[in-house]
Amino acid sequence: MRRALLAVLLLLSVPVRAEDLVSGISQDIIQITSNYTGTDIVVFGAIERADKARGRDIVVVVRGPDTPMTVRRRDRFAGVWVNSDSARFEGLPGYYYLASSEPVDLIAPPRALANYGIGMRYLIPSQIGSHHDARPFKDAALRHLKERGLYTEAPGTIDFLSETLFRTRIPVPADVARGQYNVEVYLFRDGEVVSAQSTPLFIDQTGIERRLFNLAHNAPLFYGLACVFMAMLLGWISSVLFRRPA
Amino acid sequence: MEIYLPVAEMSVPWIVMIALGLLVGFLSGMFGVGGGFLMTPLLVFCGIPSTVAVATTLSHVTASSMSGALAQWRKRAIDFPMAGVMLAGGLVGTLFGVWLFALMRRQGQMDLIVALTYVIMLGSIGIIMLRESLASLQAWRSGVTLSSRTVNRGWIQALPFKMRFRQSRLYISIIPPMAIGFVVGALSAIMGIGGGFIVVPAMIYILRMPTNVVMGTSLLQIIVITAVTTVLQATSNYAVDIVLALLLVAGGVVGAQLGVRVGAKMRGEQLRLGLAIVVLVVAAVLLWRLVARPADVYSLTLGQP
Numbered sequence: 001m002r003r004a005l006l007a008v009l010l011l012l013s014v015p016v017r018a019e020d021l022v023s024g025i026s027q028d029i030i031q032i033t034s035n036y037t038g039t040d041i042v043v044f045g046a047i048e049r050a051d052k053a054r055g056r057d058i059v060v061v062v063r064g065p066d067t068p069m070t071v072r073r074r075d076r077f078a079g080v081w082v083n084s085d086s087a088r089f090e091g092l093p094g095y096y097y098l099a100s101s102e103p104v105d106l107i108a109p110p111r112a113l114a115n116y117g118i119g120m121r122y123l124i125p126s127q128i129g130s131h132h133d134a135r136p137f138k139d140a141a142l143r144h145l146k147e148r149g150l151y152t153e154a155p156g157t158i159d160f161l162s163e164t165l166f167r168t169r170i171p172v173p174a175d176v177a178r179g180q181y182n183v184e185v186y187l188f189r190d191g192e193v194v195s196a197q198s199t200p201l202f203i204d205q206t207g208i209e210r211r212l213f214n215l216a217h218n219a220p221l222f223y224g225l226a227c228v229f230m231a232m233l234l235g236w237i238s239s240v241l242f243r244r245p246a
Numbered sequence: 247m248e249i250y251l252p253v254a255e256m257s258v259p260w261i262v263m264i265a266l267g268l269l270v271g272f273l274s275g276m277f278g279v280g281g282g283f284l285m286t287p288l289l290v291f292c293g294i295p296s297t298v299a300v301a302t303t304l305s306h307v308t309a310s311s312m313s314g315a316l317a318q319w320r321k322r323a324i325d326f327p328m329a330g331v332m333l334a335g336g337l338v339g340t341l342f343g344v345w346l347f348a349l350m351r352r353q354g355q356m357d358l359i360v361a362l363t364y365v366i367m368l369g370s371i372g373i374i375m376l377r378e379s380l381a382s383l384q385a386w387r388s389g390v391t392l393s394s395r396t397v398n399r400g401w402i403q404a405l406p407f408k409m410r411f412r413q414s415r416l417y418i419s420i421i422p423p424m425a426i427g428f429v430v431g432a433l434s435a436i437m438g439i440g441g442g443f444i445v446v447p448a449m450i451y452i453l454r455m456p457t458n459v460v461m462g463t464s465l466l467q468i469i470v471i472t473a474v475t476t477v478l479q480a481t482s483n484y485a486v487d488i489v490l491a492l493l494l495v496a497g498g499v500v501g502a503q504l505g506v507r508v509g510a511k512m513r514g515e516q517l518r519l520g521l522a523i524v525v526l527v528v529a530a531v532l533l534w535r536l537v538a539r540p541a542d543v544y545s546l547t548l549g550q551p
Contacts, residue, residue, distance in 0.1 A: 034489075037248045037257050070547045080536045082358050083545075094548060140544030174248070174257040177548075205252060212252040216484055224480030227488050228473040231305040231495050235312025238499035242313075 019056070020048040021195040023185040028199065030172060031206040038174040041201065043099075044167035045185055057100065057107045057188040058158045059118055060168050062201070064095025064150075065179035066126075071137040071144075087137035091126025094177045096151045099168040103155040108191040116186065116193065120151050149173045178204050253487035254298045260493055262292070267497025271310050274498075275505025276512075277521040278314070278461055279446070280307035280468055282439030283368060285494070286360075287528060294490070296357060300347075300438030301485035304472040306494040307440040310502040311468045317506075318462030325413035325459045328423060329466045332445075335424030336471045339431025344478045347435055351483075358536075360437055365533045367433070371443055372525035379518035386515060414455045414463075422452060427467065435475050440468035443525065 023045030030039060043060050050056075068090050075084040100107065104119045114122040120142055128134045145151035150173070158168045181201040186193050205213055215223045249260040266288055274281030282303050289299035318324055350356040405419035426448045430441035445464040449455045455463070480486040509517060 032250060034250050035248065036250050067548050072545050072547070074540055074543045074545070080358075080362075081538075081540055081543075083355060137544065140542070141546050143542075144544070144546035174250075175255065177255070205250075209250055209252040212488060216253050216480065216486070216488070220481040220484060221477065223488065224477035224486060227305050227480065227486050227491050228308060228476050230488070230492060231309040231476075232312050232469070232473070234495045234499050235309040236316060238309075238503055239313040239316040242503040 018049065019051050019187060019189060019194055021185060021187045021197055022046050022048060023197050023199070025183050025199055025201060028201055030201070030203045032178065032204065032209060033207055034209060036174060039172050041170050041172060041183075042167055043170060043183055043185065044165075045197075046166075047164040047187065050164045051189070053163055055190045057102055058166055059101070059104065059107065059186040059188065060097075060099040060158065060170070061116075061118060061184045061186070062095065062097040062170055063093040063117075063182045063184070064177060065093065065181070066091050067094030067177060069141055071141045073137070073140075085130075085132065085137075087128065087130035087132075087134045089125040089128055089134075089138065089141060092123055092141075094150065094179075095181065096120055096123070096145070097170050098153045099157045099170060100153075100155050101158040101160075101166075104153075107188050108193075112191060112193065116184075116196075118186065120146075120153060148175075150176070172203070176203060249489065249493075251294075251298075251487045251490050253484065254294055254490060256293070258292065258294070258490070263490060263493040264497040266292070267306060267494035268501035269497075270306070270494075271498035271501025272505040272508075273501075273524065274310050275314070275502035275507075276509035277505075277517055277524075278509070279442040279521065280311055280440030280472075281498075282307045282434075282437070282441075282472075283364065283443060284524070284528060286438040287364070287532065296360065297351065297483060297485045298487050298490070300360070300436070301476070301479035301483060302487050302490045302494065303438040304434070304440075304476045304479065305486070305491035306498045308469055308472045308476065309495040310498050311440060311442075311465045311472070313499055313502055314506070315462060315465035315469055318465060321462070323459050324462035324466050325411055325455070326466075327409070328411045328414055328416075328455070328459075329463050329470075331409070331420045332423045332427035332430075332463075332467045333470050335427030336431035336434075336467060337474060339428035339433075340435050340471060340475050340478060341431075342428075343432035343435025344475070344482055346432065347479075348482060350436075361532050361536055363433065363437060365529050365536065367444065368525045368529035369533070371447065372522050372529055374447070375518050375522035376526065379515045379522055383515045383519065386513075413459055414453075416453065416455065418453065426452065430467075431471055431475075434471050435478070440472050442468055443521075 023043065026042040068088065069092060070086055070088050072083040072086040074081040098119065104113055113119050117123055130137065142151060158166050160166050181203060183199045183201050185197045187195040247259050247261060248257040250257050270281040270285045273284065285303040285306055286299050289303065290296050350359050405421045407420050408417055409420050410417045430445055433439060434441050442464055446460055449460045449464060450457060476486055
């Protein structure tokens with residue numbers, strides 16, 4: 001009886017008192033052109049009906065499209081290092097960037113983080129193909145992804161412009177995969193998510209790059225012949241240009 | 247100064263790629279080889295995925311061989327029937343190689359097989375050339391002329407399906423040239439090479455072709471093999487990057503012409519000695535990377551392997 005009363009009270013109070021979040025990104029489409037060498041996006045937002053600043057945290061996560069990953073371990077065989085065991089992971093994003101107002105472990109308990117996939121430790125593959133303990137393989141995958149700049153955790157990188165206004169700058173490196181990304185902004189209050197917003201971000205090739213990529217995949221025969229023709233033509237031109245006067 | 251490669255899906259400094267084409271083109275023009283055996287490892291070293299490196303290097307070899315073959319053709323130094331017979335074996339070999347390439351990629355042993363093949367091929371050919379060129383340099387210094395090699399092709403003479411090759415002044419079975427063509431075609435698909443450094447010694451030492459037609463004939467067969475392999479790689483593995491190919495070719499054809507100029511001023515033995523050293527250095531570096539403990543025993547492949 002007391003619990004039911006409490007629930008009703010809580011329900012009534014939520015719409016009135018809850019803090020809310022409004023956020024946006026500086027561009028919702030990134031076009032890869034011939035001189036693309038990576039860019040930055042700015043994620044900004046404001047907290048509405050702000051409560052006290054203490055106990056409030058902001059987490060921004062950018063997730064790339066899911067990419068299958070294969071991790072192989074090399075072992076010494078007859079003096080040569082050869083690939084032996086491997087593990088295959090599906091359902092992990094190909095790009096992961098986390099910006100937060102504090103280290104995530106200080107923001108919320110592991111259960112809450114795992115729920116939302118916040119923190120690369122808490123990312124769980126949807127499928128694991130392995131004959132043995134996959135943990136060292138997953139650790140190795142995270143290590144490589146971090147080294148290649150595809151997975152990043154950047155605690156303390158949310159700039160508060162005022163009590164309720166924030167922004168963060170997220171670098172998008174040159175070798176990210178094309179596809180649909182998601183920019184997620186979470187508002188935590190005392191270790192619980194009270195508001196969240198997700199905005200899609202598209203990364204795509206454009207112009208001549210796009211056309212060449214499409215050609216390579218849709219008309220590979222023509223594309224291959226064009227490569228050969230180009231090579232032969234340049235070879236012929238050079239032999240004519242450099243031809244020694246007889 | 248970076249340019250985006252649409253198929254490799256990465257950015258590279260374009261000036262470095264042109265310089266790479268120029269350097270390898272120069273060496274290939276000087277030594278009369280395609281240079282694929284240098285280009286593929288160098289591209290991989292620059293961070294290009296090895297499948298793209300193998301498939302794209304082929305265009306570079308096509309272009310530099312084209313420019314050399316035209317010069318030989320003007321001198322009427324191409325044995326067309328011989329090239330045709332070798333190509334018959336070569337095309338089958340290429341199909342086999344592309345199939346093997348896809349199979350190894352699925353098994354995850356592609357890098358190992360490529361590296362082992364390189365070490366064995368380059369190591370043995372490098373040592374043979376080194377010994378031969380040192381011996382003839384020594385002989386030249388002491389003023390002795392080496393007697394020409396004794397003709398011994400007993401088992402080759404015994405094979406059936408003989409054919410007359412007028413330009414090479416040979417009457418031999420078509421089986422050995424077809425077999426050589428097959429091996430080179432397969433290697434071309436797996437390693438991204440034209441195979442000049444295998445074809446030329448094989449023509450001289452196994453088929454006993456006269457040296458003056460060897461260069462032009464091998465270049466012609468390399469052009470066809472690399473052209474076909476490029477198309478096969480484009481259609482079955484989508485691994486040819488035309489922007490990268492353009493950069494490498496542009497540098498390569500200029501470098502090749504400059505290399506030919508320099509090469510013409512040097513003695514044959516010196517050239518072979520230089521090539522032997524380059525080949526052995528590449529083999530040693532690749533061997534070292536196979537036997538040395540890797541910095542990280544785990545490796546990661548993104549996407550479909």
